[in-house]
Amino acid sequence: MTEESSDEPSPSIFTQDPDLTCRVFLLGAGFSKPAGLPLAAELLDQVLDVARTRWSRDGSSHLERDLERYEEYLADTDPGQVFDLEQFGAWLDWEHTLRLNGSDTWSDEGNRSTLQLRWAIGHVLHRATPTDIPEIYLEFARRLTASDVVLTLNYDLIMERALDDVGLAYRRFPSRYSQAGDTDSVVDADHPPELLLSKLHGSLDWVHRPTQPGFALATDPLVQGPRPDDDPLLGVGVVSSSDLDSYYDDSNVWWGTPPILMAPSTAKPLARSTLVPLWDGILPMSYMRGASPPSVARFQLATPTSYGSYITSRPRSASASTMATNFPGRRPA
Numbered sequence: 001m002t003e004e005s006s007d008e009p010s011p012s013i014f015t016q017d018p019d020l021t022c023r024v025f026l027l028g029a030g031f032s033k034p035a036g037l038p039l040a041a042e043l044l045d046q047v048l049d050v051a052r053t054r055w056s057r058d059g060s061s062h063l064e065r066d067l068e069r070y071e072e073y074l075a076d077t078d079p080g081q082v083f084d085l086e087q088f089g090a091w092l093d094w095e096h097t098l099r100l101n102g103s104d105t106w107s108d109e110g111n112r113s114t115l116q117l118r119w120a121i122g123h124v125l126h127r128a129t130p131t132d133i134p135e136i137y138l139e140f141a142r143r144l145t146a147s148d149v150v151l152t153l154n155y156d157l158i159m160e161r162a163l164d165d166v167g168l169a170y171r172r173f174p175s176r177y178s179q180a181g182d183t184d185s186v187v188d189a190d191h192p193p194e195l196l197l198s199k200l201h202g203s204l205d206w207v208h209r210p211t212q213p214g215f216a217l218a219t220d221p222l223v224q225g226p227r228p229d230d231d232p233l234l235g236v237g238v239v240s241s242s243d244l245d246s247y248y249d250d251s252n253v254w255w256g257t258p259p260i261l262m263a264p265s266t267a268k269p270l271a272r273s274t275l276v277p278l279w280d281g282i283l284p285m286s287y288m289r290g291a292s293p294p295s296v297a298r299f300q301l302a303t304p305t306s307y308g309s310y311i312t313s314r315p316r317s318a319s320a321s322t323m324a325t326n327f328p329g330r331r332p333a
Contacts, residue, residue: 089265119254145194
């Protein structure tokens, strides 16, 4: 007697477990590669081309000149070291944090090279984004549900475009409140379910609000509904999709209204970013298997969960019939 072959499908990350209705997905740069967006190894040359074309003064841009200084630094301190974009970004972050430029320190957000790097990355990724999103992303979006959590380290808008195309509601901020105060806030339990898309490293369509005088850029607030007055995300604005082309055509906005991105760096926490609240809840996820980038590892070790956005994808008990993202009803004082 021969054993009959099974037609049962192999286990899938999309399999619906009755005891597990909340799933957490972590997306890295490889997620956007099928859409034609460059990986980190391909990004530097394109970013430098933007800097050379748009900001060259006396033969080079601020970004190019600092890159030359960094290569000289490597030659003096670690000859033979292979160039790494994240190490270069960390060098820029340390220089800014320690105010090594003295009175020439450009702004609280970073020195000129860092801001040029951020805008150029956004420019490259925006220009590389296809008009029609490949079917593989639409299929992924169709398999998601409003109870899922998607954590992404990517700056691009591929995931948003896919969710919009399939009509799945989502938000890009940690919690939606019905009441917000200085000491506690109440999660809006009556709001229709929506997927949480958390962009941990920022987004190419985010800028600070209000924008600098002289920059006519209309934005919508990232967060919606009542918020605590001290929520840094209140200062994040979203550039509309219809205005992104003009935003990334204007070579001058890099210094007045740069995109809110954590530029590639092994020292991202030094940036004191507005985006830190998005990392709430990463600490309890340290059980997740697989390698993490240095920024994830640092936040797992060091980031306090001040907003109580505890994200889990494990059953709370053997008898649990449903799972959900566990946003506690009150924000700790």
